[in-house]
Amino acid sequence: MSPAAAGNPRVWDPSAYLAFAAFRARPVEDLLHRLTLDAPGSVYDLGCGAGNITAMLAAKWPGRAVTGLDSSPAMLAAAQKRFPDMRWESGDIAAWAPPAPAALLFSNAALHWVPDHAGLVPRLMGALVPGGILAAQMPNTADAPYRACLDQVLKRDPWRGRLADVATHPDPLRAGDYYDLLKPHAAEVDIWETHYAHPLENLDAVVAWVSGAALVPYLSVLTETEKQRFLGDYRDAAARAYRPQADGRVLFTMRRLFLTAKRCRGGTAR
Numbered sequence: 001m002s003p004a005a006a007g008n009p010r011v012w013d014p015s016a017y018l019a020f021a022a023f024r025a026r027p028v029e030d031l032l033h034r035l036t037l038d039a040p041g042s043v044y045d046l047g048c049g050a051g052n053i054t055a056m057l058a059a060k061w062p063g064r065a066v067t068g069l070d071s072s073p074a075m076l077a078a079a080q081k082r083f084p085d086m087r088w089e090s091g092d093i094a095a096w097a098p099p100a101p102a103a104l105l106f107s108n109a110a111l112h113w114v115p116d117h118a119g120l121v122p123r124l125m126g127a128l129v130p131g132g133i134l135a136a137q138m139p140n141t142a143d144a145p146y147r148a149c150l151d152q153v154l155k156r157d158p159w160r161g162r163l164a165d166v167a168t169h170p171d172p173l174r175a176g177d178y179y180d181l182l183k184p185h186a187a188e189v190d191i192w193e194t195h196y197a198h199p200l201e202n203l204d205a206v207v208a209w210v211s212g213a214a215l216v217p218y219l220s221v222l223t224e225t226e227k228q229r230f231l232g233d234y235r236d237a238a239a240r241a242y243r244p245q246a247d248g249r250v251l252f253t254m255r256r257l258f259l260t261a262k263r264c265r266g267g268t269a270r
């Protein structure tokens with residue numbers, strides 16, 4: 001069984017995710033802005049979700065074969081429906097390799113759901129053509145209020161017992177760890193963090209955002225009645241953590257780690 005399939009079921013809801021597509025596209029724009037692709041080959045969007053980012057990749061590199069890969073049937077169905085002419089593939093990033101070395105392996109807000117980055121990152125670098133690029137963005141939740149709210153709720157009854165066995169993703173590794181994993185395979189490595197403050201409409205929007213991402217492993221195992229109660233508890237915690245701005249909006253803050261690495265021409269850098 002693949003690592004993704006081994007844990008709890010994770011039921012992704014494309015509509016919950018797409019509700020904030022414009023805000024979620026912002027880090028993608030920031031990442032794409034940094035990429036110049038001159039090596040030949042295909043482009044893959046790993047953990048493509050509902051496909052909107054994959055479509056951005058296809059628009060940026062119209063001459064390339066662009067494929068979106070995801071393990072969620074619901075997300076892939078949404079991608080296929082929205083972009084029927086594009087290529088979609090079902091698979092687990094943890095076990096996946098392209099049929100031929102790729103020019104770009106791109107991943108937005110997905111690699112943190114995949115375990116063992118010490119093994120994954122060198123493997124993905126090895127799946128690139130010389131001069132090919134690995135580019136990824138992952139949220140860093142260490143000081144995120146939305147994560148602290150989740151931790152508070154999970155410590156309370158009945159969730160402490162009911163959700164004790166649910167596995168979620170860890171934070172990404174530190175920048176220095178990624179540098180050391182990437183550099184032996186890379187001619188260039190660029191790693192940075194950006195702290196976003198998205199002005200969401202109100203507190204309900206914060207809960208809706210988190211429901212479509214960080215809460216997915218928990219909501220996936222709850223009954224409909226339990227879900228409503230869990231979301232109510234989460235909303236109460238969020239009401240204490242997020243204060244409305246003067247115009248009533250709520251700033252949803254999120255630190256994100258970016259990395260890009262260009263594979264060295266000779267295979268390894270040392």
Ligand SMILES: C[S@@+](CC[C@H](N)C(=O)[O-])C[C@H]1O[C@@H](n2cnc3c(N)ncnc32)[C@H](O)[C@@H]1O
Pocket residue numbers: 004012024046047048049050051052053069070071072075091092093094107108109110113114213
């Ligand atoms: C937060 S969504 C991001 C979707 C898309 N990249 C975007 O930015 O809109 C994370 C996606 O990663 C997918 N995912 C998580 N673990 C995966 C794995 N091991 N293999 C393939 N896809 C995975 C989920 O199904 C989900 O669609």
